[in-house]
Amino acid sequence: MGKRKARPRRSFTPEFKAEMVELCRRGDRSVGQVAKDFDLTETAVRDWVRQAQVDAGERDGLTSSEREELVALRRENRRLREDVDILKRATAFFATETR
Numbered sequence: 001m002g003k004r005k006a007r008p009r010r011s012f013t014p015e016f017k018a019e020m021v022e023l024c025r026r027g028d029r030s031v032g033q034v035a036k037d038f039d040l041t042e043t044a045v046r047d048w049v050r051q052a053q054v055d056a057g058e059r060d061g062l063t064s065s066e067r068e069e070l071v072a073l074r075r076e077n078r079r080l081r082e083d084v085d086i087l088k089r090a091t092a093f094f095a096t097e098t099r
Helices: 014-026 031-037 041-053 062-096
Strands: none
Touching: 014 031, 014 041, 031 041, 041 062
């Protein structure tokens, strides 16, 4: 069995994802069929359906807006830690300069 070539990472608009979720929710096609018809991975479509259920309150988990906020807070936290680290090094540098 040969190894499959890795598929390049693609990004999709929220509208496209919502359309795929709607196709799955209607019940006309399964997640696997939607993925196959639109050349998507089944995992991606399944994740979009799961996230749509969370956003609609049908399932427990972080909503999309909560995820975005968490990402922004983590980014800000990382930047603030870097700022504190720079200030600590600067304080140590100037403390040795004044002696």
